[in-house]
Amino acid sequence: MPAGQVLAHHGHSGFDRVNAVSTSEVGNVPASASVGADHPNAETWSYAELFHEESAAAAEAREAGRAFGAVPVSRGTASTLTVLAKAINARAVVEVGSGAGVSGLALFAGMQPDGILTSVDIEAEHQNAARNAFRTVGIPNQRFRLIAGAALTVLPKLSDGAYDLVLIDADKLEYAEYSEQALRLLRPGGLLVIDNSLWHNKTADPANTDDETEAIRHTLTAIRENEGLVSTLLPTGDGLLVAVKL
Known part of the structure; x- marks a missing residue:
């Protein structure tokens, strides 16, 4: 399959010892955590998820997102x-789905000082x-572009390979189309990153055939x-x- 093609889908610290990751602590509950606190790996998964402390700004953004239903990425993510x-x-990053800024703050923390985030x-x-x-964290306005609109309307207007x-x-039913656009936008060596890939343990279970799960699969x-890609799926x-785009 060519590098730029993904088939379209049609269809509808201060770490304290914990036994399981809670929604209140990390937002997007890890798929691994949802197997239950009695799972032999539950404590290890929790430790990994909470390994890095979250900044006050990220914690505030996480709470703000929950207040209006924008589920943030987990701390581990x-x-x-x-x-x-x-x-x-x-230096140039596109985010499809702004949420409340938790993922954007995480990306900024790793980007170059002159990097620009385009969030749709x-x-x-x-x-x-x-x-x-x-x-809140002092990121100047010129370092982010917040574009309001449907991603499949906005993304085609962004520059190839830039x-x-x-x-x-964002919308799971449109993941394939977002991915096609992403591969066009990425330079060689660029990274495509897709959140919710395990979708609350549904992706791995063939019994789950709802539209969103099938679209993700x-x-x-x-x-x-x-x-044209080298990929891995992280839990x-x-x-x-x-x-990685080759």
């Missing part, structure tokens, strides 16, 4: 995003919260089979697929 952005010296979200409330989060990293965390399979948070 946030720290992974920071590492990924830092590893490739990211259809909900004005989400973008206002993200803007507030960025300003971005180092694209994070997808379809997207993951297409990316895995794409010869961080609710699952994080990471692919």
Whole structure:
């Protein structure tokens, strides 16, 4: 499969010892944690998720997101995003789904000092919260572009091969289409990152055939089979697929 093609889917610290990760602590409950506190690996998964302390600004953004239903990435996912952005010296990043700014703050923490984040979200409330989060930590306005609108309307207007990293965390039914656009936007060596790839343990269970789960499976399979990508699926948070564009 060509590098730019993903088939479209149609269809509808101060770490305290804990036994399981709670929604109140990390937001997007890790798929691994939802197996229950009695699972032999539950404490290890919790330790990994909460390994890095969260900044006060990120914690505030997390609470703000919960207040209006924008589920934030988990703490473990946030720290992974920071590492990924830092590893490739990211200067130009696209985020599909602004949430309340938790993932944006994580990306900024790993980006170059002159890096610019383009964040797309259809909900004005989400973008206002993200803007507030960025300003709280002193990120100047010229370092972020918050674009209000449907991602499939906005993304085609962005420049080919101009971005180092694209994070997808929005409508699951459109993951395949977002991914196609992302591969066009990424430079060689750029990273495609997809949150909620394990979708509350549904992706791995063939008995789950709802539209969102099937859309995620379809997207993951297409990316895995794409010869223009090298990919891996991480169990961080609710699952994080990471692919490098060759």
